[in-house]
Amino acid sequence: MVLNDASPATVHALLLQVPFTSAESALEEARHAESTLRDAGFAQAPRLLRVAHQSPAGSYVYFVFDEAVVLDAAAVREAERRLRQGGDSLARCRLSRLQLVxxxxxxxxASHAPVHYVVEMDPEEGWREELFRWYNEEHLPGLASVEGTVRADRYLNLDHGPLSLACYDLVGEAVMGCPDWLAVRGTDWSSRVRPHFTNTKRTMFAKLK
Structure with a gap:
């Protein structure tokens, strides 16, 4: 479920998805994209925040604005078009506006975070309000409090979807199997709402930057 709204929206970050790229190419592509986006005519130039890679999914590259900006879909589509002209590896890239929730x-x-775990989903019709309340009041704060979590963020993907994108920087994959993490995932509220995820994508990335 993408918002399908071309009107201007308050945006905190951009997500560049580059399919089928190699880890070796990911950082070079991210630097090229940062340069291209710097000249895209946005009110602010976004800066590179994170480069994450997983084979065969490719790369997720995050760019953040120092302050929230207002962008419409047309401006991002034009930037995406320019990025796709940057070589074969970017020919199928997708650029999305991210609204920080x-x-x-x-x-x-303060620890190094080599793992970037992403959960994307669209709420089933009629479940958006409760799913988002669960995410914001219980689930993401709970996982963020687990030892081994460096940071946690949830965004709305305003362009390519799925709509909800939650991401966690972790000190290692083992964090997801520890008792505290499993306790947060195993609450009654979690059991009630999780069946109402649709278009779910869970991806474990290696964080390159």
Whole structure:
């Protein structure tokens, strides 16, 4: 479920998805994209925040604005078109506006985070309000509080979807199997709402930057 709304929206970040790229190429593509986006005519130039890679999914590259900006879909589509002219590896890239819903620093905020875990989903019709309330009041804050979590963010993907994108920077994959993490995932509220995820994507990335 994409918003399908071309009107201007408040945006905190951009997500560049580059399919079928290699880890070796990901950082070079991210730097090229940052240069292209700097000249895209946005009210602010976005800066590179994170490069994450998983084979065969490719790369998720995040760019953030120092302050929220207002962007419409047409401006992002034009920037996407320019990025696709940057070589074969970017020919099928997708650029999306991300609206930040919630951010939490974790107890391991000072630690290196080699793992970037992403959960994307569209809420089933009629379940958006409760799913989003669960995510914001219980689930993401709970996972963010687990030892080994560096940071956690949830965004709305305003362009390519799925609509909800929650991401977690972790000190290692083992964090997801620890008792505290599993306890957050196993609440009664979680059991009630999780069956109403649709178009769900869960991806474990290696964080390159």
């Amino acid at each position: 919630l951010h939490r620093d974790g107890p391991s905020i």
